[in-house]
Amino acid sequence: MKTINLTKTLKEASEHFLAGKYTDALRDYSLALKDHPDSKAAYNGAILSDMAMSGESAGEALFDYYTILKNEDSEQADIIISEILETMDGTLEQLSGLFDDTVKQRLAYEDGIMYTEFKELVKNENDFNRIFENIMFSTRVIITEKEDFVDFLDNLIHYGYKEMALSYLEGALGVYPNDRQLRNLLRRLAKRDNVEN
Numbered sequence: 001m002k003t004i005n006l007t008k009t010l011k012e013a014s015e016h017f018l019a020g021k022y023t024d025a026l027r028d029y030s031l032a033l034k035d036h037p038d039s040k041a042a043y044n045g046a047i048l049s050d051m052a053m054s055g056e057s058a059g060e061a062l063f064d065y066y067t068i069l070k071n072e073d074s075e076q077a078d079i080i081i082s083e084i085l086e087t088m089d090g091t092l093e094q095l096s097g098l099f100d101d102t103v104k105q106r107l108a109y110e111d112g113i114m115y116t117e118f119k120e121l122v123k124n125e126n127d128f129n130r131i132f133e134n135i136m137f138s139t140r141v142i143i144t145e146k147e148d149f150v151d152f153l154d155n156l157i158h159y160g161y162k163e164m165a166l167s168y169l170e171g172a173l174g175v176y177p178n179d180r181q182l183r184n185l186l187r188r189l190a191k192r193d194n195v196e197n
Contacts, residue, residue, distance in 0.1 A: 010029075013029045022049050044085065061182065114144075118135060153169060157188055166189060
């Protein structure tokens with residue numbers, strides 16, 4: 001016999017997590033799993049709470065990401081986070097390889113505009129939206145530095161390209177889930193989304 005109200009318990013667990021009470025969140029997620037062992041939301045929440053309790057900032061970052069995804073499609077959010085949690089081994093090494101010299105050299109020879117050139121155009125024209133939309137339909141922006149990538153995401157959020165920013169953040173957090181800059185951008189995106197809804 002099930003004694004736990006799954007929806008209520010998951011909501012309380014989420015509130016505990018967001019308040020930094022990871023032990024309470026883990027307890028609630030575990031209670032939910034006891035009565036509802038097939039609940040992906042309870043399972044993911046328990047794993048993320050355990051990560052956060054261990055001091056891994058990836059747990060917090062993924063939880064923020066999970067929250068945004070759930071606002072769009074709860075079932076898909078459970079699948080995406082489950083996949084990320086299953087493939088987390090080696091993610092730090094993957095990100096460092098993402099921006100290494102080999103990648104930079106290869107990208108330099110491909111068609112596109114370097115991000116530094118894109119920023120210069122925006123600065124000269126003082127119109128991010130027009131420059132970005134022109135570039136989007138004619139070529140692509142090549143980003144080889146993590147700082148440029150964060151700056152690019154920041155601009156996408158600032159100028160209202162929320163879905164595109166979220167798409168890029170999904171990929172980046174899948175590779176580097178504990179990056180503070182990316183997590184802050186994700187929180188900013190979530191706050192902006194909440195204000196508009």
